[in-house]
Amino acid sequence: MAKMKPISFDSRGALLPEHGITEEQIFSLKTQLETARDEVTQTDLDLFDNGDCIPQNKQPLDAGFHEMPERILDAYQADRANSELGRILKTATRLRESVDKVVVLGIGGSYMGARALMECCCQPYFNELSRADRGGRPRMYFEGNNVDNDWTQGLLSFLKSDSKGDGPEGKWAIVVISKSGGTLETASAFRIFLAALEECVGKENLPDYVVPVTGESGKLANLADAIGCEDRYLVPDGVGGRFSILSAVGLLPAAILGIDVVTLLSGAAAMNSRFRTEPLGDNPVMDYVAVNHLLEKERGVLTRVLSVWTKSLESTGFWYDQLLAESLGKAEQGALPLTCLNSRDLHSRAQQHQEGIRDKVMNNVILDSWRCDPLSIGVSECDEDLLNELSDKTLPNIMTAAIAGTNLAYKEDNRPTTDIHLPAADEASLGQLLQMLMLATVLEGRLMGINPYGQPGVEKYKKNMNQLLRAPVTS
Numbered sequence: 410m411a412k413m414k415p416i417s418f419d420s421r422g423a424l425l426p427e428h429g430i431t432e433e434q435i436f437s438l439k440t441q442l443e444t445a446r447d448e449v450t451q452t453d454l455d456l457f458d459n460g461d462c463i464p465q466n467k468q469p470l471d472a473g474f475h476e477m478p479e480r481i482l483d484a485y486q487a488d489r490a491n492s493e494l495g496r497i498l499k500t501a502t503r504l505r506e507s508v509d510k511v512v513v514l515g516i517g518g519s520y521m522g523a524r525a526l527m528e529c530c531c532q533p534y535f536n537e538l539s540r541a542d543r544g545g546r547p548r549m550y551f552e553g554n555n556v557d558n559d560w561t562q563g564l565l566s567f568l569k570s571d572s573k574g575d576g577p578e579g580k581w582a583i584v585v586i587s588k589s590g591g592t593l594e595t596a597s598a599f600r601i602f603l604a605a606l607e608e609c610v611g612k613e614n615l616p617d618y619v620v621p622v623t624g625e626s627g628k629l630a631n632l633a634d635a636i637g638c639e640d641r642y643l644v645p646d647g648v649g650g651r652f653s654i655l656s657a658v659g660l661l662p663a664a665i666l667g668i669d670v671v672t673l674l675s676g677a678a679a680m681n682s683r684f685r686t687e688p689l690g691d692n693p694v695m696d697y698v699a700v701n702h703l704l705e706k707e708r709g710v711l712t713r714v715l716s717v718w719t720k721s722l723e724s725t726g727f728w729y730d731q732l733l734a735e736s737l738g739k740a741e742q743g744a745l746p747l748t749c750l751n752s753r754d755l756h757s758r759a760q761q762h763q764e765g766i767r768d769k770v771m772n773n774v775i776l777d778s779w780r781c782d783p784l785s786i787g788v789s790e791c792d793e794d795l796l797n798e799l800s801d802k803t804l805p806n807i808m809t810a811a812i813a814g815t816n817l818a819y820k821e822d823n824r825p826t827t828d829i830h831l832p833a834a835d836e837a838s839l840g841q842l843l844q845m846l847m848l849a850t851v852l853e854g855r856l857m858g859i860n861p862y863g864q865p866g867v868e869k870y871k872k873n874m875n876q877l878l879r880a881p882v883t884s
Contacts, residue, residue: 413679414832416841418693420700422816422826428767429825430703435689435696438703442695445855449475449848450685453855457647471862473647474847478655478677478840485671493642494670497657500620500640501664505546508580508618510568513662514553514598515586517731519622522654522843523586523662524551525724529839530668532780533720540578546667547577553585553598561598565605572609580610582618584665586658588644590629593875599632622657649862651732652847655840669836676840684848693829694848697772700827702853704770710825712769718812719776721834726774729846736850736861763818771819771826774842775812778833779805 423429449472456463457472485494504511513523527549532538536548550564572579583602587595603619610618616637623629624644633641642657644650653659655677660670684694704710713733715726783803786796819826829845831838854861 413676413837413841415679415683416693416832416838416845417830418696419828419830420696422820422828423700423704423770425820425823425825428708428823430700430707434703434707435699438699439689441856442689442699442852445852446684446695448855449851467860469649469860469863471647471649471652472851473645474649474652474655475681475851477645477648478674478681478844481655481660482671482674482678493657494660494674496640497642497661497664497670500661501667503640504582504620504665505667507577508547508582509540509578510548510550510572510581511584511662511665512564512568512581512602513549513551513584513586514595514602515551515658516554516592516594518650518653518728519586519588519595519658520551520554521651521724521728521731522659523549525654525722525728525843526659526663526668526673526839527666528724529721529834530663530673530836531666535666544667545577547582547665549662549666552602553595556594556597561601565602568605568609580618581606582620584620584622584662585629586622586644587629588624588650589627590623590632591627593878596628599629603636620661622661649864651728651735652862654728654843672836673840676837677844678840680841680844680848684845693845694852697827697829697845697849698853698856700825701770701772702856704825708767708825710768710770714769714771716771716773718773718808719834721776722774725839725842732846732850735864737854737857737859739859739863763822763824767824769824771816771824773812773816773826773828775828775830776834777830780834 420435424431453467453470453472454475456467457470463470481492481494484492489495490499513520515523527535535543536550552561552564568581572581583599583606585595585599587599590596603615606618607615616639619633619636619638620640620642621629621633621638622642622644623633642661644653644658645656648656650658655674660673663673664670680694683692687695689695689699701710701713715729717723717726783805785801785803786799788797788800816826816828829842831842851861
């Protein structure tokens with residue numbers, strides 16, 4: 410494997426005289442950040458490994474995500490055929506050869522991560538390409554995250570009309586992801602899509618076309634037994650849903666799409682190493698937390714805008730929105746849910762952030778290189794738009810100017826920004842970014858003195874839903 414290009418974090422746009430922070434303030438947090446890092450990398454992991462002496466204030470302790478990339482890679486290197494990753498790759502190959510469409514059913518982290526991986530690492534408009542142009546990899550669709558009647562009906566109608574013939578084009582499969590199987594949105598979708606799949610492939614063949622990712626026990630595990638599913642994968646213990654993207658939850662859909670999951674995990678492992686060993690100032694996790702935390706505490710900047718300057722990372726932004734909101738939003742005084750801004754919203758959203766209330770920091774995510782060759786504006790006989798003078802400029806040139814111009818406008822108005830630079834929209838860069846954001850979320854939680862794990866409000870929501878659905882219908 411070629412040497413991995415590291416992602417970088419640039420905080421200079423937040424060093425502002427009036428409404429920003431200073432380098433001195435950042436380095437004043439050094440001891441607190443190092444103490445919090447020790448808690449994340451040593452205390453929490455020791456407690457997690459022991460399992461039987463976790464104090465109440467740390468329950469739940471879903472620290473299993475931290476060293477998971479290394480554990481999965483080490484097991485794969487030791488036994489490629491029988492390791493979890495080896496089996497995932499085998500299942501992915503089987504499905505690629507037998508179906509042309511895969512429906513992933515899940516909610517929250519059980520689908521948002523897989524969608525982020527697809528949109529970043531696959532070609533744009535992947536699902537619209539022919540099977541040959543997709544390299545024989547199936548199209549992928551996501552449901553079970555909502556109970557939207559029309560979108561569900563639309564996907565079912567499409568699957569029925571598009572699945573014709575005896576080859577892979579005539580077949581589709583389900584990957585259903587739920588640790589317990591008790592989440593109503595996903596469970597309802599699974600029942601509906603399972604009935605449609607049975608109509609397509611026959612009841613006796615369902616085990617070949619349904620792959621659950623679930624817990625060792627629970628409603629979905631019981632359903633998998635009843636169906637006879639042989640290929641099934643576990644949602645790891647000690648890994649919360651929003652931290653599960655680099656487990657089978659994300660790796661199985663990614664492998665089906667042909668994404669290089671080994672490089673993805675290697676990128677995450679590289680970020681773990683940087684987090685553990687590099688000092689403040691060269692440590693993307695600690696630097697990101699220091700700047701955003703200080704802006705909140707010193708300047709009242711409660712809203713963090715993840716400004717993704719590529720369509721490929723929009724779903725990553727939505728995944729991070731949930732990660733931060735559910736992890737730190739439980740504090741009475743803590744980070745609020747993000748606004749996800751993307752480049753095509755530049756004129757409508759950036760202007761509002763530039764002139765509105767001073768409660769936001771813009772965290773830019775910027776690609777340093779593009780997958781495709783640069784596309785030039787070109788010369789036209791119809792120059793009424795006066796673009797011939799820019800004919801030699803490319804879309805990457807325009808994007809670079811747009812980012813620089815927007816950042817300059819923020820700076821002139823003393824509005825803080827930071828830049829996360831990704832070498833490319835690929836597995837190595839995304840693996841680093843995902844692990845960086847998960848580690849940063851946990852690190853800031855420990856810095857704030859709150860538990861970043863657990864799912865506040867979920868049990869109350871489920872209880873209320875069940876009571877309302879089972880209540881008598883009144884006219």
